[in-house]
Amino acid sequence: MSIVKAGIVGCGNISSIYFQNCTTFDHLAIVACADLDLRRAQTQGNKYNIPKACTVDELLQDQEIDLVINLTIPKAHAEVCLKALEAGKHVYTEKPLVVTMEEGQQILEKAKEKGLLVGSAPDTFLGAGIQTAIQVIEKGEIGTPIGASAFMIGRGHEHWHPDPAFYYDVGGGPMFDMGPYYLTALTALLGPMIRLSGSTRISYPERTILSQPKAGTKLEVKTPTHISGVIDFASGAIGTITTSFDAFGRSSLPPIEIYGSEGTLLVPDPNTFHGPVKIRKRDEHEFVEVPLTHHYDENSRGIGVAEMAEAIIYGEKHRASGEMGYHVLEAMHGFHIASSTGSHYQMKSTCHKPDPLPAGHRFPHVETKI
Numbered sequence: 001m002s003i004v005k006a007g008i009v010g011c012g013n014i015s016s017i018y019f020q021n022c023t024t025f026d027h028l029a030i031v032a033c034a035d036l037d038l039r040r041a042q043t044q045g046n047k048y049n050i051p052k053a054c055t056v057d058e059l060l061q062d063q064e065i066d067l068v069i070n071l072t073i074p075k076a077h078a079e080v081c082l083k084a085l086e087a088g089k090h091v092y093t094e095k096p097l098v099v100t101m102e103e104g105q106q107i108l109e110k111a112k113e114k115g116l117l118v119g120s121a122p123d124t125f126l127g128a129g130i131q132t133a134i135q136v137i138e139k140g141e142i143g144t145p146i147g148a149s150a151f152m153i154g155r156g157h158e159h160w161h162p163d164p165a166f167y168y169d170v171g172g173g174p175m176f177d178m179g180p181y182y183l184t185a186l187t188a189l190l191g192p193m194i195r196l197s198g199s200t201r202i203s204y205p206e207r208t209i210l211s212q213p214k215a216g217t218k219l220e221v222k223t224p225t226h227i228s229g230v231i232d233f234a235s236g237a238i239g240t241i242t243t244s245f246d247a248f249g250r251s252s253l254p255p256i257e258i259y260g261s262e263g264t265l266l267v268p269d270p271n272t273f274h275g276p277v278k279i280r281k282r283d284e285h286e287f288v289e290v291p292l293t294h295h296y297d298e299n300s301r302g303i304g305v306a307e308m309a310e311a312i313i314y315g316e317k318h319r320a321s322g323e324m325g326y327h328v329l330e331a332m333h334g335f336h337i338a339s340s341t342g343s344h345y346q347m348k349s350t351c352h353k354p355d356p357l358p359a360g361h362r363f364p365h366v367e368t369k370i
Helices: 015-022 038-047 057-061 073-088 101-114 128-140 164-168 173-190 303-314 323-341
Strands: 005-009 029-034 052-054 065-072 090-093 118-119 145-153 195-200 206-208 218-220 226-234 238-244 256-260 263-266 279-281 288-290
Touching: 005 015, 005 057, 005 164, 005 303, 015 029, 015 038, 015 303, 029 038, 029 303, 038 052, 038 226, 057 073, 065 073, 065 303, 073 090, 073 101, 073 173, 073 303, 073 323, 090 303, 101 323, 118 323, 128 173, 128 256, 128 263, 128 279, 128 288, 145 173, 164 218, 173 195, 173 226, 173 238, 173 256, 173 323, 206 323, 226 323
Parallel strands: 005 029, 005 065, 029 052, 065 090, 090 118, 145 238
Antiparallel strands: 145 256, 195 226, 206 218, 226 238, 256 263, 263 279, 279 288
């Protein structure tokens, strides 16, 4: 096999960037797209010259397709992934991997049974910004990582999203919405987590939608909207994370900071692919920007799919793996469990810390492989 043939399930807003980017890789071909609304699939198929627009069942039954890219809503992730695996297809899904830990375990077990790969967004950690930050740590420029902090502070989706109800329902909230970006980045930077503690609250039991077309509609808040957690990493580093939909005004703090024995590293927003990356070493008085060492500093969603396609072709491990996606999922639940039980949560899963990409790497490995 020299080309992985993929089909996209879920042709909503986020699908456009996947169609745009995934059709540019020589070793990956998008041959079909599907949606519960067939007209939406046809619209995207026509826009991006996809050969086949069809129903979800038709796509899953298509023997030509090797890989399913699952861009459905989180509550549908498990059903689509399990059906695709049962049909003998590899799966890459948008974040989070699934909603519940039980669903995540089912997917990983089914993939192992079938000898198939599971990949999970976010793949932003493969971008220029975070890969540069990883290289700084790997070269020892901040010494031994001691700690980290992460902040995702916002005012809530009812101020701008056309249909924000999901974000305040069970399975929503700032941790499940944005936590995957931050926890995936921290895992890529520092390795797997072993113990958590957390506190959560619902600050406003009812919210009013302020955006069109549902302005004035009242929402009952069913999930915590301000979560703070402490993370013990297997490496010995200690991290803190706060995600919130309850703060009116953005924080001036960088999204992620890594504290080392020889310096501090400022890591860019993990919901982006670019920089800046800044470092302040021992005895220096200012942070200095580090030149980006890697490609993919634009919106490059889909490079996780491209890397997974290489893994399928060459029988290699891929970095945006289902195992890491499940590890992050368990951690998000772990903060809530720790808060409700008043005790530490011991992580039951682990994952491989993704190997850094070589500086200047592009997909596919045209110089050595394809």
